[in-house]
Amino acid sequence: MTTRALHISLIQMDIELGNPEVNLQRAEEWITRAMEAQPRPDVIVLPEMWNTGYALDRLDGLAEPENGPYTFWMSETARHYKITLVGGSISEQRQSGFYNTLYVFGPDGERTARYDKIHLFKLMNEEKFMQPGEETALFPLGDITAAASICYDIRFPELARTLALAGAKVWFVPAEWPHPRLNHWRTLLTARAIENQMYVIACNRVGRDEKSHFFGHSMVIDPWGEIVAESNDEEGILTATIDLDLSEEVRGRIPVFTDRRPELYRHEEK
Numbered sequence: 410m411t412t413r414a415l416h417i418s419l420i421q422m423d424i425e426l427g428n429p430e431v432n433l434q435r436a437e438e439w440i441t442r443a444m445e446a447q448p449r450p451d452v453i454v455l456p457e458m459w460n461t462g463y464a465l466d467r468l469d470g471l472a473e474p475e476n477g478p479y480t481f482w483m484s485e486t487a488r489h490y491k492i493t494l495v496g497g498s499i500s501e502q503r504q505s506g507f508y509n510t511l512y513v514f515g516p517d518g519e520r521t522a523r524y525d526k527i528h529l530f531k532l533m534n535e536e537k538f539m540q541p542g543e544e545t546a547l548f549p550l551g552d553i554t555a556a557a558s559i560c561y562d563i564r565f566p567e568l569a570r571t572l573a574l575a576g577a578k579v580w581f582v583p584a585e586w587p588h589p590r591l592n593h594w595r596t597l598l599t600a601r602a603i604e605n606q607m608y609v610i611a612c613n614r615v616g617r618d619e620k621s622h623f624f625g626h627s628m629v630i631d632p633w634g635e636i637v638a639e640s641n642d643e644e645g646i647l648t649a650t651i652d653l654d655l656s657e658e659v660r661g662r663i664p665v666f667t668d669r670r671p672e673l674y675r676h677e678e679k
């Protein structure tokens with residue numbers, strides 16, 4: 410039996426705070442380089458807020474309007490290279506406020522997902538500047554279902570479980586996750602992969618902004634919890650090949666999803 414595989418490249422880039430033009434050029438250069446690899450990637454993943462970084466107090470003027478040039482660029486890039494682009498997230502301005510928004514575009518350049526980060530990160534004052542999303546995100550990836558969330562979302566196991574129950578076999582997580590919480594990052598990502606028996610593909614940035622130092626360590630973890638690939642703290646591309654049938658196989662081996670007793674998981678919340 411042949412393995413149904415997808416080649417994934419994660420762009421672990423540095424992000425210049427509040428400088429979307431420079432960040433766009435950087436993303437473009439890294440993607441061009443990623444596309445030269447053999448095997449050629451089927452999916453490219455960018456980090457969270459790759460266009461502006463956490464320039465939260467300057468979003469007015471920096472954030473992208475809906476269907477603006479950065480969104481258009483992501484769609485065109487996906488179409489040009491015939492890849493799925495998990496476009497990290499960008500800061501987007503709508504009438505209702507600013508959002509930390511992730512877009513996914515398929516190989517024909519069509520949008521397959523839009524996700525506004527639902528858990529805003531108070532430690533970085535995100536909730537003071539951004540509006541929270543109200544919906545989770547699933548999208549087709551070949552003939553399987555994938556999901557996407559952002560950074561702090563990995564601390565909410567209910568979210569990952571909900572996505573897995575809805576059929577997700579691969580979970581993409583763009584992030585800007587800083588020191589000193591490398592242990593949390595690695596442990597939470599691994600736990601989410603093991604407990605939901607799905608791939609976790611997490612793309613973190615590197616570099617510094619005014620307040621934080623970002624450690625990279627982008628990761629690809631398989632549905633058995635094995636780390637397929639992990640980066641260091643330098644700018645670069647992390648590549649991995651994933652097996653689209655592995656999640657099913659692992660779910661068959663340890664049938665967590667059919668052994669669940671959700672009717673018993675109910676207590677009054679205190």
Ligand SMILES: O=C(O)CCC(=O)C(=O)O
Binds near residue numbers: 559590593
């Ligand atoms: O949860 C964490 O420790 C980091 C989260 C974060 O940096 C974010 O959501 O941007």
